[in-house]
Amino acid sequence: MRINIVTIFPGFFAAPLALSIPGRAQRAGLVEYRVVDLRDFTHDRHRTVDDVPYGGGAGMVMKPEPFFEAVDHLAPTGPIVLLSARGRPFRHADAVRFAVQDELTLLCGHYKDVDQRVADHLATEELALGPFVLSGGEIPALAVTDAVVRLLPGALGDHDSAASDSFYEEERVSAPSWTRPPEYRGHVVPDVLLSGDHARIRAWREQAAEDAEAKRRGG
Structure with missing residues (x-):
């Protein structure tokens, strides 16, 4: 798989993509990262990527031309995702859908906004992490990259680890987890998890997952 990231801050990605699961997957040849500097697709000496908004208003708007030219250069074959607070929430189902593609392109906005022509005529979809605003699309x-890469066969080394993740098959969280020691500062691990009774443990985890999901949804 190849993941393209278009950004004005390419240095933002060097360390995170080299560490942990994303780095291990790259070294194993499961994924190739291509981080593209949006400023390389400008044509003035200041390498300008933004301008004032039509109609007035505060902030700067990212220009469409560098995004279109960067994507022309990449010639991607898979989804082209604009990361924007205006997008719908990114979900685990999206990660699963992207993980079976040969290529994924992520467009990182910055400043006040991105020219709407990028969303309307270049990106195939627009996604957000949630109902809040970040400084840009880099985080x-x-x-998205981490969520997708960990689903690639061989990335984790243990498929069961991914299969027991929150949201793996259903849109709900997984049961809480504990590890050694069995008691710490007076806080103990639930007895059922120490029992060795796998049927009881499965039933307990199923109920614990339902309880955690109800709590997450405010129930």
């Missing part, structure tokens, strides 16, 4: 791009 969402890393989140």
